């Protein structure tokens with residue numbers, strides 16, 4: 001816990017004010033907005049340098065030692081040794097499983113953000129806490145999702161923070177959330193899904209609240225394609241923590 | 247037609263069928279008749295091809311297990327000269343690989359999502375019987391592979407596509423292809439088989455605006471396509487990439503439409519489809535000019551080619567052909583068949599509603615015969631002829647249409663080479679040209695039917711109008727070019 005506070009003091013954790021956002025698939029369609037309590041979120045994704053420190057201290061999370069049920073063979077596959085990530089070190093760590101991401105955050109006395117927390121913060125543009133109806137901003141975020149794949153990604157924190165003071169929610173990497181399989185596209189995205197199963201299995205495109213928010217679609221689709229042990233070259237994470245009650 | 251086939255079928259039941267006519271069953275029995283028992287022999291790795299090629303016909307009398315390995319690759323590819331687009335592909339090209347199996351086969355499908363890909367993907371094959379067509383079982387994260395198995399119960403030609411959210415965007419980025427399920431006895435043999443698939447594309451930049459063009463979601467929702475393309479790129483079926491056939495051959499096209507939005511009015515200029523397996527169904531329609539190909543649908547067309555020349559494949563929703571790229575070509579080589587198509591017979595022009603201009607042309611022709619024709623007379627005659635022969639495309643003002651028909655007014659290309667311009671009118675022009683700094687890549691038909699005098703007048707007029715200024719073109723000059731150049735075989739009108 002102390003470790004986490006030290007980092008937060010160094011400006012890495014941002015206090016996120018409580019608020020609400022409109023999920024693409026509300027639990028109860030009659031209640032379109034979901035409330036999110038205040039919490040703390042990393043200002044930037046976890047970097048290769050950060051993660052290298054973690055595996056140095058926690059050998060069981062090194063590539064050669066991690067059990068196959070916790071990380072697939074892609075885990076840190078581009079690293080040249082157990083604790084040697086490729087340069088540049090201040091880019092987001094990817095090739096990490098959900099289990100590994102959780103372990104990292106736990107090690108720091110933190111946790112992964114929930115999908116609601118992550119999505120809530122991701123709706124902010126540079127100057128508005130809720131830009132989800134701002135077509136120009138939506139088009140800008142979508143551009144990244146549709147842009148050519150690249151082998152690596154950029155350095156963290158290079159772009160202006162959003163209105164919460166958080167960087168890189170869009171444009172660098174996909175990010176793990178605690179409940180990544182929560183909004184399941186489960187089987188086939190085009191099935192409608194009735195109210196009861198909406199949240200858990202067939203929730204489909206047909207019942208989405210804002211069908212033009214393609215970027216959110218893609219995030220949800222992406223998360224649904226994953227299992228906890230999966231790693232991909234494009235997926236990293238950041239940590240969150242509960243707000244200390246004053 | 248159906249009753250004749252039926253009559254034939256009943257006839258053949260009691261006497262030996264005539265050699266050339268195979269009995270035509272009235273029904274295939276649909277999926278209920280599609281299970282020919284368990285697979286026989288070792289699994290076969292399917293041979294997959296890129297468009298416009300089709301894997302060879304299946305030479306097998308028993309059902310088999312066919313293994314299909316298909317890799318999804320996201321990559322930047324040209325969709326037009328100087329225009330790039332981030333395609334999401336089944337197998338590295340748009341459209342995706344062509345898959346060929348036999349009815350009753352057990353297909354073991356492996357979908358691989360390349361580790362560098364940004365998106366998860368899946369596949370819905372319309373040839374699959376089962377919810378989602380495979381989509382549910384094939385949802386695959388980057389760097390992973392999924393496997394599912396289905397039995398191909400229905401014969402026919404089917405589209406496959408990605409069905410990952412947002413579905414429209416995955417399809418708009420090129421995620422579609424075709425799978426052929428051959429009937430157990432195979433398809434009737436033909437000389438050529440080709441794979442042509444249409445798709446519509448939505449870019450932020452205008453048609454042919456250069457550079458890497460992002461997907462435009464708004465245009466896609468409005469169904470306002472920037473490009474309508476055969477086989478994923480302008481030029482993929484023209485020039486050196488044109489489909490080939492020889493006179494006397496039978497050509498079969500598997501024509502699919504990936505969409506995401508537009509329904510195709512598929513037509514081949516100068517041909518009549520002898521058979522269209524409408525909607526990809528089993529029993530053909532005969533003698534069809536234009537056939538609809540639904541978005542997410544496919545069809546099979548067959549025709550014999552009797553006359554050499556270039557046949558232009560279009561979406562006959564025609565602005566798509568001339569302004570959005572939906573053009574392909576089939577080049578047919580071989581001896582002329584004048585009984586079928588004479589070429590030009592009557593060497594006189596139709597100049598439309600030119601009224602008193604006809605007098606001018608007659609006067610020039612007379613003056614010319616007497617050796618007294620002036621530049622002014624030639625220009626006047628040329629103007630009249632231009633109205634009937636050229637202005638439909640290049641416009642009466644000679645300005646052309648940006649991106650489609652190059653300008654003649656102030657054209658550096660025209661004025662640079664007189665002999666070449668004569669050749670263009672006689673023999674037409676295909677392929678990329680740059681006129682006043684703008685690129686064009688289209689087709690101008692040859693106009694050999696104009697006589698030497700007429701071409702001389704037209705070009706004299708063109709070379710002395712709208713700011714152009716040059717010397718006269720004489721009938722002799724035209725005659726020389728005519729006798730030293732060949733028109734491309736069989737001009738398409």
Ligand SMILES: [Cu+2]
Pocket residue numbers: 334365366367368408409410416421
């Ligand atoms: Cu896809």
